[in-house]
Amino acid sequence: xxxxxxxxxxxxxxxxxxxxxxxxxxxxxxxxxxxxxxxxxxxxxxxxxxxxxxxxxxxxxxxxxxxxxxxxxxxxxxxxxxxxxxxxxxxxxxxxxxxxxxxxxxxxxxxxxxxxxxxxxxxxxxxxxxxxxxxxxxxxxxxxxxxxxxxxxxxxxxxxxxxxxxxxxxxxxxxxxxxxxxxxxxxxxxxxxxxxxxxxxxxxxxxxxxxxxxxxxxxxxxxxxxxxxxx
Amino acid sequence: xxxxxxxxxxxxxxxxxxxxxxxxxxxxxxxxxxxxxxxxxxxxxxxxxxxxxxxxxxxxxxxxxxxxxxxxxxxxxxxxxxxxxxxxxxxxxxxxxxxxxxxxxxxxxxxxxxxxxxxxxxxxxxxxxxxxxxxxxxxxxxxxxxxxxxxxxxxxxxxxxxxxxxxxxxxxxxxxxxxxxxxxxxxxxxxxxxxxxxxxxxxxxxxxxxxxxxxxxxxxxxxxxxxxxxxxxxxxxxxxxxxxxxxxxxxxxxxxxxxxxxxxxxxxxxxxxxxxxxxxxxxxxxxxxxxxxxxxxxxxxxxxxxxxxxxxxxxxxxxxxxxxxxxxxxxxxxxxxxxxxxxxxxxxxxxxxxxxxxxxxxxxxxxxxxxxxxxxxxxxx
Numbered sequence: 001x002x003x004x005x006x007x008x009x010x011x012x013x014x015x016x017x018x019x020x021x022x023x024x025x026x027x028x029x030x031x032x033x034x035x036x037x038x039x040x041x042x043x044x045x046x047x048x049x050x051x052x053x054x055x056x057x058x059x060x061x062x063x064x065x066x067x068x069x070x071x072x073x074x075x076x077x078x079x080x081x082x083x084x085x086x087x088x089x090x091x092x093x094x095x096x097x098x099x100x101x102x103x104x105x106x107x108x109x110x111x112x113x114x115x116x117x118x119x120x121x122x123x124x125x126x127x128x129x130x131x132x133x134x135x136x137x138x139x140x141x142x143x144x145x146x147x148x149x150x151x152x153x154x155x156x157x158x159x160x161x162x163x164x165x166x167x168x169x170x171x172x173x174x175x176x177x178x179x180x181x182x183x184x185x186x187x188x189x190x191x192x193x194x195x196x197x198x199x200x201x202x203x204x205x206x207x208x209x210x211x212x213x214x215x216x217x218x219x220x221x222x223x224x225x226x227x228x229x230x231x
Numbered sequence: 232x233x234x235x236x237x238x239x240x241x242x243x244x245x246x247x248x249x250x251x252x253x254x255x256x257x258x259x260x261x262x263x264x265x266x267x268x269x270x271x272x273x274x275x276x277x278x279x280x281x282x283x284x285x286x287x288x289x290x291x292x293x294x295x296x297x298x299x300x301x302x303x304x305x306x307x308x309x310x311x312x313x314x315x316x317x318x319x320x321x322x323x324x325x326x327x328x329x330x331x332x333x334x335x336x337x338x339x340x341x342x343x344x345x346x347x348x349x350x351x352x353x354x355x356x357x358x359x360x361x362x363x364x365x366x367x368x369x370x371x372x373x374x375x376x377x378x379x380x381x382x383x384x385x386x387x388x389x390x391x392x393x394x395x396x397x398x399x400x401x402x403x404x405x406x407x408x409x410x411x412x413x414x415x416x417x418x419x420x421x422x423x424x425x426x427x428x429x430x431x432x433x434x435x436x437x438x439x440x441x442x443x444x445x446x447x448x449x450x451x452x453x454x455x456x457x458x459x460x461x462x463x464x465x466x467x468x469x470x471x472x473x474x475x476x477x478x479x480x481x482x483x484x485x486x487x488x489x490x491x492x493x494x495x496x497x498x499x500x501x502x503x504x505x506x507x508x509x510x511x512x513x514x515x516x517x518x519x520x521x522x523x524x525x526x527x528x529x530x531x532x533x534x535x536x537x538x539x540x541x542x543x544x545x546x547x548x549x550x551x552x553x554x555x556x557x558x559x560x561x562x563x564x565x566x567x568x569x570x571x572x573x574x575x576x577x578x579x580x581x582x583x584x585x586x587x588x589x590x591x592x593x594x595x596x597x598x599x600x601x602x603x604x605x606x607x608x609x610x611x612x
Contacts, residue, residue, distance in 0.1 A: 085527025100240035
């Protein structure tokens with residue numbers, strides 16, 4: 001299988017006040033196309049930092065990151081913004097929808113950056129909402145939807161521009177078990193049916209079991225355990 | 232246009248705050264519109280005044296009367312076409328508040344000097360045959376429901392020979408002034424009768440008005456008139472009509488400066504109000520801007536969104552305020568101000584100020600949104 005993303009000797013640290021905190025220590029990793037990868041590890045292990053680097057919303061201090069054939073660690077901030085719009089769909093723990101926009105308008109947001117006509121955008125939005133099972137809730141605002149429905153809208157927003165990579169940061173962290181299972185079903189469906197590559201950070205072992213591969217991070221380093229799930 | 236709903240939703244995120252800010256800006260622009268329109272009206276009057284009419288008053292004080300005999304000398308100054316003398320009789324009709332100004336003059340000369348004041352020839356002739364006659368402005372006739380032939384009693388502070396301060400005139404004609412209804416609120420009476428009937432200051436006039444042949448010679452003629460009475464007990468100050476009006480306005484103060492100072496203070500306060508609103512609005516939405524940037528909105532687009540929000544707020548509110556000012560301004564006619572339509576340049580400068588206000592109040596939060604780190608913002612740092 002082709003690699004969608006490859007990280008080579010990636011080092012990342014943050015400055016907090018006067019202190020410099022090393023977060024990732026020389027991470028090397030390859031993510032194959034169509035893979036559903038779960039990143040696990042304790043708080044502060046560097047999971048989200050690694051996810052941000054793969055998603056191109058942060059930059060490494062050292063090392064190389066190639067995603068979708070682009071050496072994104074070398075891109076300027078402006079280039080990286082354009083690259084994200086084309087290649088990455090983001091799903092957050094707390095959905096991060098625009099509260100005054102309807103579900104349709106929220107899903108449409110990434111398409112506003114394209115040259116699609118209004119009718120084309122609308123058609124794509126309806127398809128995405130249909131895919132996540134919310135075709136009839138397009139006119140509702142986030143406050144009128146349940147947590148699971150809001151996360152479905154967020155998934156539709158992440159998918160609508162047909163990105164290469166879906167990046168999920170604790171997508172079930174704010175949901176009850178039953179709803180979490182539904183969201184994981186949906187992610188699995190997207191992975192299997194549409195062949196989307198998914199990288200998911202989670203604390204939840206049950207959620208991680210849905211992935212095709214699990215990786216554990218601890219203190220900024222990948223542990224040797226690389227579990228190939230049967231799912 | 233495809234981003235409009237995004238801008239609009241950002242603006243209405245806190246409905247109460249948006250409405251209150253919008254109203255504050257709108258009220259400020261009502262004030263701006265009205266004051267600027269009044270200032271423009273004052274400015275606009277001056278160019279309309281003529282340089283071929285001269286006003287002669289006492290150099291000592293405008294309220295100091297001058298000898299009526301000055302008239303004969305003024306008439307002889309080369310370049311002076313016609314001149315007349317004026318006595319002023321501030322009066323009250325029936326009740327306090329019904330103030331009218333009675334001008335005692337030579338009506339024939341006055342209407343010759345003011346060709347834009349229109350009167351029927353027979354009514355002007357009737358005036359010369361009626362010592363206590365009066366020519367009343369059309370607006371004043373209408374305001375008090377007077378008719379030709381009515382006898383109008385007026386209370387004044389000018390004492391008559393019999394000790395009375397009540398004067399009475401019979402209306403023998405009506406004059407009108409095209410395009411200047413405010414000049415139709417006067418009563419013109421015969422100076423000869425007025426001067427004979429009053430007890431004090433007889434033989435002394437409040438001012439002289441003269442028309443000249445060539446407005447370009449007004450400076451020379453003014454100097455020539457004043458030279459006639461130099462070093463006399465009754466020195467004169469002669470100015471053309473425009474200069475005289477300017478000096479009158481200066482006595483009120485610099486209207487333009489006052490208006491600009493008030494409007495400036497209001498807009499300066501507004502800058503803080505709008506700036507604070509925009510700052511709060513952006514601060515509350517830091518995670519939302521971070522998401523927008525994360526999904527591909529560039530720094531420039533995020534900046535533009537915040538600025539567009541600020542502009543939408545300021546310009547909509549300013550237009551609302553200017554619309555109210557435009558609706559109110561015609562009512563100022565009751566205060567003696569022109570009361571026409573709000574001048575287009577006031578609307579244009581209002582919109583320009585609204586845009587400047589939007590930029591000034593929107594730029595700092597827009598810059599903040601532009602600079603925010605996606606990672607820090609999403610992590611709530």
